Amino acid sequence: MIKGIGIDLIELDRIQNSMEKNNRFVDRILTQNEKNVFTQLQNRRRKTEFLAGRYAVKEAFAKANGTGIGKLSFQHIEVTVDENGAPFMKVRGFEGENIFISITHSRDYAAAQVIIEDN
Numbered sequence: 001m002i003k004g005i006g007i008d009l010i011e012l013d014r015i016q017n018s019m020e021k022n023n024r025f026v027d028r029i030l031t032q033n034e035k036n037v038f039t040q041l042q043n044r045r046r047k048t049e050f051l052a053g054r055y056a057v058k059e060a061f062a063k064a065n066g067t068g069i070g071k072l073s074f075q076h077i078e079v080t081v082d083e084n085g086a087p088f089m090k091v092r093g094f095e096g097e098n099i100f101i102s103i104t105h106s107r108d109y110a111a112a113q114v115i116i117e118d119n
Helices: 012-021 025-029 032-040 044-065
Strands: 002-011 077-081 087-091 098-105 109-117
Touching (some): 002 012, 002 044, 012 025, 012 109, 025 044, 032 044, 044 077, 044 098, 044 109, 087 098
Antiparallel strands (some): 002 109, 077 087, 098 109
């Protein structure tokens, strides 16, 4: 049974500006494991897409959960990839939930959708 659905859309320019203005922005959004991947990316565009996608999917999870970011921290939510490269999410305190995610990018935007399902 579906418990919640969330979606988020973010402008890549907004993320790029936040990275340039606040050097702690990346640390606030990404977990250490996510930052390890982020720092290995070769160009600014790809880093912006990566960070925007993670931002969007974490916001979408908070919406699907019905709490918004605040009760949950960005640091409670980690996105990694499986052996096929598909993203999946681990959320502290939600280990028993099935969480389905999708992240996409265009030239100007990143978007994400999250579905939380009861086990």
